[in-house]
Amino acid sequence: MIVITAPTGNIGSHLLPRLLESAATEEHLRVVVRDPARLPADVRERVEVITGSHGDPEVVDRAFEGADAVFWLVPPDSSLTPEAGFSGFARPAARALADRGVGHVVSVSALGRGTPVADRAGLVTASLAMDDLIASSGVAYRALANPSFFENLLEEADSIREHGVFTDSVDADRKAPLVAVADIAAAAAALLLDRTWTGVDSVPVLGPEDLSPADLARIMTEQFGRPVRYERQSYDDLRTTLVGYGLDQTFVQGIVDMKRAKDDGLDSGVPRTTESSSPTTFEQWCTQVLKPAVLT
Template sequence: MAHEHAHGKIVVTTPTGKVGSRVVRLLLQAGVRPTLLLRDPDRLDAATRERVDTVRGDQGDADAVLRATRGADRLFWVDPPTPDDDPIVGHARMGANAARAVGENGIGYIVFLSSVGAEKRHGAGEIDGLARTEQALDATGADVLHLRCGYFFTNLLMESDSLREGVLPTPWPLDFAMPWVDPRDIGDVAAARLLAGARPGDRPGGGAGRGVQAVHGPEDLSFSRVARILGRVLGRQVRAERVSDDDVRVGLRSVGMSAGQVEGVVGMAAGLRQDFVPEQERDVLTTTPTTLAAWAHTHLRPLF
């Protein structure tokens, strides 16, 4: 395939995830045969499986990462949810595996799925682990683009039981507006940047190197506004309700999370809800098209 040769070997991690699966689909449609690192290749549908190369393993397995990225020109790297008691340590470990592969295999360009808040470096809970990965990749000296993404629409799927009762619980201030985004749109941006490769101007001052691109969704939303939008889509009354950090802790402990995992989740909201402004403001490059109403109509309404 001509496009595959033009782009070289592209490796995708978490290829069955909400973002990674979209990246894979778009690469295939662009004529690329990507290499996928995943625990279970049988999770891929048959049509996709015959059009990709697979390496069994995950991002926590340094040897699997090295095998998957041998000869790679471009890499889409995602730190998946970590089983470590301390998620920051877990993300740092996976980031170190990525950095090692970049160095040993000479990968020329990396797109990393990071998060709004990673620019703080410290004080944003589990997001601090993504900041560690950013720093590890930056230290390789390779061309790397960090996608700083907003709050996923899909997080609302975890609140379906509460929404059936007409309540949207949140530890965030109800009037605090922040970027919300559809993971599918993040996949669009990631695939576009992988296909384009490093470009002059990616980093401040021009030239390739370390770059940042925020992915903010179509608009900033407060939880009060989200509740109103969901109410219209679902055809029922929905109100946002502020819950305390301690209430969140109790709920997370009840599902078996360790103390470190609990604080990683609680710290994300606690670290970003006061006086935080994303490093990159909203503009034509950071704004993606899918609205919350459109997403909820397709993915949330059928559950009710």
């Protein structure tokens, strides 16, 4: 049996249909979800639903009973410090994994382990510490080490539509890997369905090529048929904007530190190989996802 946490999120909503549709899936699927109504009706009929938060000790203890594998994803909570939001949230699950004898866990994590900036990368540092916590439960563990997502640009759709501008805090020419969430889901599904692996390791999911903000602006300009440009935001302006939204100041500092670390090469520590290169190009994703969001 496979347990899927966060099944209605960006990655989970791609992963669950893959598992349901796979011919290899002859095992039971159980999902942990706060609001079962967010699951499509046809999905609810085909999975066992545990209602609640997977940060709740009673919920994860019940969810992990009889489980062979778990897909683990921590939902972002900007009201908490990074440590509380990652390791604090995951601590009950780590205990339940050991108590229930779960064999395999696949988690959504981040690139950066082993780089000089990994210990000062804010949210990424907290995510890597959570990996260590879960691995200490004794499970066979694979952390999907991801760069930034293409989908982050959906937050810029209004600005791109109205002003032809998107913003970030990295240098315009800083090339780095980027990935589509559907490709992360595909990597997770492959590991969950073929549990011949053992031990603890990271699995990079890097997308097909490194791209800079300048590259993204050029591709969007070509795709949309109108100019799109990149504006670099200072870290101070980013901090002020996020604090103005009411986010926890320690969480905001975690975002700022992560952004600074990315500009210092956090995501560049893993060489791209055939195995780590996922297939979806930015051009493909832009055509299928971003362009409809911007031009409608």
